[in-house]
Amino acid sequence: MEERTSSSQSWDPERYAKNARFVADLGMPVVDLLNPQPGERILDLGCGDGALTAKLVDMGCSVVGVDSSAEQIEAARELGLDVHVMDGHELTFEGEFDAVFSNAALHWMGHPDEVITGVRRALEPGGRFVAECGGYGCVDTIVKALKEALKRRGLWEEGVNPWYFPTDAEYRGRLEERGFEVNYIALIPRPTPLPGDIGGWLETFAESFTSRVPEADRPAFLDEVREAMRPRLCDEQGAWTADYIRLRFAAVKKG
Ligand code: BEZ
Numbered sequence: 001m002e003e004r005t006s007s008s009q010s011w012d013p014e015r016y017a018k019n020a021r022f023v024a025d026l027g028m029p030v031v032d033l034l035n036p037q038p039g040e041r042i043l044d045l046g047c048g049d050g051a052l053t054a055k056l057v058d059m060g061c062s063v064v065g066v067d068s069s070a071e072q073i074e075a076a077r078e079l080g081l082d083v084h085v086m087d088g089h090e091l092t093f094e095g096e097f098d099a100v101f102s103n104a105a106l107h108w109m110g111h112p113d114e115v116i117t118g119v120r121r122a123l124e125p126g127g128r129f130v131a132e133c134g135g136y137g138c139v140d141t142i143v144k145a146l147k148e149a150l151k152r153r154g155l156w157e158e159g160v161n162p163w164y165f166p167t168d169a170e171y172r173g174r175l176e177e178r179g180f181e182v183n184y185i186a187l188i189p190r191p192t193p194l195p196g197d198i199g200g201w202l203e204t205f206a207e208s209f210t211s212r213v214p215e216a217d218r219p220a221f222l223d224e225v226r227e228a229m230r231p232r233l234c235d236e237q238g239a240w241t242a243d244y245i246r247l248r249f250a251a252v253k254k255g
Contacts, residue, residue, distance in 0.1 A: 023103070065084070068088065146206060166247060
């Protein structure tokens, strides 16, 4: 097995609610693709603070959520949800679910074959795996700006980037090799307006990059990154839009 890269990303539910509420708000297309039916047993993989988990519960499903962040799970538990701290690479469920659902989480899991194998094990035969995550080219402008600013400081290493953004062809292959029939898979460019300055996004999602920089140099580092991105991601009114590309798919467990 490849060695896992250790991401220094941490999750603060308050910061997440302030800077990243759009993640769940923009999750309805993948919920629609899941087409959840009342009474279905659903695993929400990478449930975060439970915003979409709660939506699935409201739709009449019996939902278990898992996430590797104890802080996010605590926030989700406060909503009264059935949620557990669990690494998506090490799912422990066996044939318990009609569907596994995931929004904006798989790109944080750098060993996709382990994830897909665990998802397959968790599903009943015929069960669905329906998900959306960052896809190939997602936040390219942001990654390039962070990488260049780290390089200038001699702080760049390959393992710093925590994100896995596959093409549709690559992910389809992984699913098919692991016993899924893929009914739909697509890369979908989705420029995403941010609720404030790009600094809030970096603070929330890019800690694996920013934590490399000594604290005293961090404001200068962030200014440099912001100015490098501005021509592509900020309009004349000062509104920022992140260059998201989504990978969305629906697959069924064969056999
Ligand atoms: C997301 O939440 O979808 C996301 C987070 C970090 C990078 C790209 C996408």
